[in-house]
Amino acid sequence: MTRPRFDFDKPVNRDNTLSAKWNYVKESVGVEDALPMWVADMDFETVPEVKTAILDRAQHGIYGYTARSNDYYEAIIDWNLKRHGWKVDKNWITHSPGVVNALFTAVRAFTKPGDGILIQPPVYPPFFRAISMNDCKTVLNPLKVEEGRYVPDLADFADKVGSGSVKLFILCNPHNPVGRLFTQEELRVMGELCLKHGVIVISDEIHSDLLFKPHRHVPFASISEAFAQNTVVCTAPSKTFNLAGLSTSNIIIPNDELRHRYDAANDQVAQKSHNIFGAAACEAAYRHGEEWLDQLMSYIDENRRYAVGFIEARLPQLKVYNPEGTYFLWLDCRSLGLGNQELEHFLLHEAKLWFNQGYTFGKEGDGFVRINIGCQRSTVEEALNRLEQAVHSPVRQG
Template identity: 50%
Template sequence: MKYDFDEYVDRSGGDGIKWERADAVFGGDDLIPLWVADMDFRGPQPVVDALKRRAEQGIYGYTWRPDSLFEAICGWLERRHRWKIDKEWICWSPGVIPALIACVETFTQPGDRILIQPPVYPPFFKVVKEHGRELVQSPLRYANGRYEIDFDDFADKLKQSGAKLFILCNPHNPVGRVWTRSELERLEAICAEHGTIIVSDEIHADLVYEPNRHIPFAALSERAASRTVVCLAPSKTFNMAGLQAAYIVIPDKALRESFNKAIVDAHHSSSNVFAVTASRSAYSEGDEWLDQCLAYIRANIDYARSFLAEHVPEIMPADPEGTYLLWLDCRGLGLGAEELKKFMIREAKVALNEGISFGEEGTGFMRMNTACRRATLEEALRRIAGAVRARRA
């Protein structure tokens, strides 16, 4: 069927964080919310229909995960990512962040070091620091509007720190890189040399634009599979973050059993009745919706980049290879981090994520969520352009 991503869906009066809480969180009024990473689009119709049928039963008791759910996930990974897995490799978590916490607590001890690559998703910092581990940072290298891995620094940091765990973000949030096979293989070789376990957050795996292709880290080789935990979910792909439906793929039996014990001990192993229904339907019948959604978002990204180049050259957006997040280099505005935040809220009247929240390397940047109606994006960009013109004057 043909989906209408320009359809207006009234999210006011509900309990969604993105729209209902934007003014309160940012301390503004009448803000256009392009911050928290969920979409403004209705999900695939088969998912909506499946949830309606399940809801109409009227009983929402304890729920198990049927074989059909495992089969849907395995089919999706093979169909979309050419990754054939055994269903026994699949573990469960209410979300990727609880899974990261389980990995930190299972595969490291208090005082151990864990490596990340900023600017990166803010919870990466928290799951390390809040659980008594030491943070090691190997920043991405930014040149000519594109981020690269500094492999020399990465290898030096692992060698010097003896980091037990490396948390990878692929596709990368917020910079939008989709790491190539050769880049991933170099990371894997360095980690193997130092005995480092890889936890790969691949929650945006399905949101990749041609000709780029997502490569699951554990699919690189048998050696990579023996040292890797891959975190996945339908939440970003199908706009169902509120259902808390992550799954974790761990090919190695010993790592898998240790992870599962941590999840069970934390009482995080139960199923959400609607998550089971929605995930199974999405992975079985969601291809058509996703293909159309990706085309729409890519067009939004192209529009935003073109608009900013013409009207606000002080702001230079990255060209994301994946995700629906646009990383904006706002340093041309000449504003400090706090000034930039206030400018966007008070003068432009848009709610964006502060770049500095992704690490010091994000100072002077902002993250924009483009998974919205074109009309919403156009209005937000007009507001930014108008605020910049007023500042120029």
């Protein structure tokens, strides 16, 4: 049954909701009226059935320790098969409150202090922290730009992964912040090299449902049985359905030994309990959220086209990378000639825009910003107008 169109243009007031994105602007960045387009949550209400499932569960009034139902697992399994053609077994699914938490757990499970862990900057900042806070060594395989798009540097990857010191590769696919969906061939080359050198792959696929047509997501573990046996796949309904505050993610580990090691690392910090509302929301989202998600991604795709077109036409001195997935734009502002601190200050104080600063994604992000376009079109329009005005202001030009 086709559902009515969801109205993603409708503004939703987020005042006084303890929203990290909206309610602490002054405290966080010192500017009251900076438009928040930073952290990865969206300004849209979730799937109606998710809201109903939470309300139904809340009606009961007892919120004690809780387990996961068979229907919960079935919803995850059906979703992965239908959306990504990946057949998941119930026994492979284990848990984490969040994917970042799972990354830290995986590092503790599969490495010892001093081991090398490979990542591909510019990349999601907690990847760096998961490594450094566990006293491991960060090994960088920066993405490179070829014909205007980011690609993995496979020759460098081969060198680094074969160096003997790398024990783990943390892959970000779809890639935050550059918005690439790596092709099966790119993934295959990296995965084969990891297998050859005994490097375990942690594949952070939290953005795997947020795709622009005709791009497809290839679950890393779906490529071959050998890949499945060497991979920890981090998934969650949180980015897809805007549920980050419900602390519920699903970590899929086909290899029994790796899964036991992961679970043991969770046990060491007594990380066992589940969020009762997160479970209800996750199941309802995967069961009923498909039509909503398809409409959402059409809407964000329009945001993407609008923003990329605007920047290319009216701010041609900036270079925007056209994403294949996620709800981020990665914008190269280096032509403005500002250092990182100056760029941040300019955007907050002159343009009144709160974007994620590129340098937080590694030094490859110096002079860049990440813009969250998971919001009403009117917000995107307002932001780009502010940016254009600030860049063209007589003070800057002078």
